[in-house]
Amino acid sequence: MKLILLGAPGAGKGTAAKMLTGLDGSVQISTGDILRGAVQAQSDLGKQAEAYMKRGDLVPDELIMGIMEKRLQEPDCAKGFLLDGFPRTIPQAEALKKLLAKLGMKLDLAVNIDVPRNVILDRLTTRRTCSNAACQAIYNVKSNPPKREGICDKCGSPVIQREDETEAAISHRLETYNEKTAPLIGFYRKEGLLLTVNATSSEAVVDAIKDKLAL
Numbered sequence: 001m002k003l004i005l006l007g008a009p010g011a012g013k014g015t016a017a018k019m020l021t022g023l024d025g026s027v028q029i030s031t032g033d034i035l036r037g038a039v040q041a042q043s044d045l046g047k048q049a050e051a052y053m054k055r056g057d058l059v060p061d062e063l064i065m066g067i068m069e070k071r072l073q074e075p076d077c078a079k080g081f082l083l084d085g086f087p088r089t090i091p092q093a094e095a096l097k098k099l100l101a102k103l104g105m106k107l108d109l110a111v112n113i114d115v116p117r118n119v120i121l122d123r124l125t126t127r128r129t130c131s132n133a134a135c136q137a138i139y140n141v142k143s144n145p146p147k148r149e150g151i152c153d154k155c156g157s158p159v160i161q162r163e164d165e166t167e168a169a170i171s172h173r174l175e176t177y178n179e180k181t182a183p184l185i186g187f188y189r190k191e192g193l194l195l196t197v198n199a200t201s202s203e204a205v206v207d208a209i210k211d212k213l214a215l
Ligand code: ADP
Pocket: 008, 009, 010, 031, 032, 033, 035, 052, 053, 054, 056, 057, 058, 059, 060, 061, 064, 084, 085, 086, 087, 088, 089, 092, 164, 173
């Protein structure tokens, strides 16, 4: 399947994407994970992206399209992909449309995961992330803590609060979402690709997608 997952930070895009990969071998592509990996490695890309990310600002569209143009041509994408955190702006959505046309690929759906703001705020302040760039497993201090406090179950690295998950950076990320990313809902409605799911459980999100795609 070839899906875009839309939704505010904390809506559960990553969790739903991970569950969907198990269905048919489609790969999850998270621009946030790719960028955090690049920052840790201090690659050229990482150095360019770091300051924007710390502030909770979007990284420039050109950098993101550079990443995605390469990534979508890797062989593992042929089966399908779950785009998590991309596109984030109308120019990215338009560039993606051109890129997919060039690659002869067609999207199945753009899924808008619509979660109430109070739930989002609560999730983001209690979210913790594995500090190992190759793992980046996600935990929640209330609902899904690691078995040993502060240690990743999967790889044993320290589990930390992301630098952009302070109260101030979170409210800035949500503003950025409303201003720059929410307009994509209208964009994909016009394209005839939109599925809106009002669900706070990732299982329900996955079920709605399976129904729609008749899987
Ligand atoms: P979340 O969805 O939880 O906000 P992500 O992990 O998707 O977080 O992204 C973290 C940060 O990486 C964003 O705040 C932004 O700075 C940058 N980023 C990720 N994806 C994009 C994108 N498609 N366009 C611009 N910036 C991006």
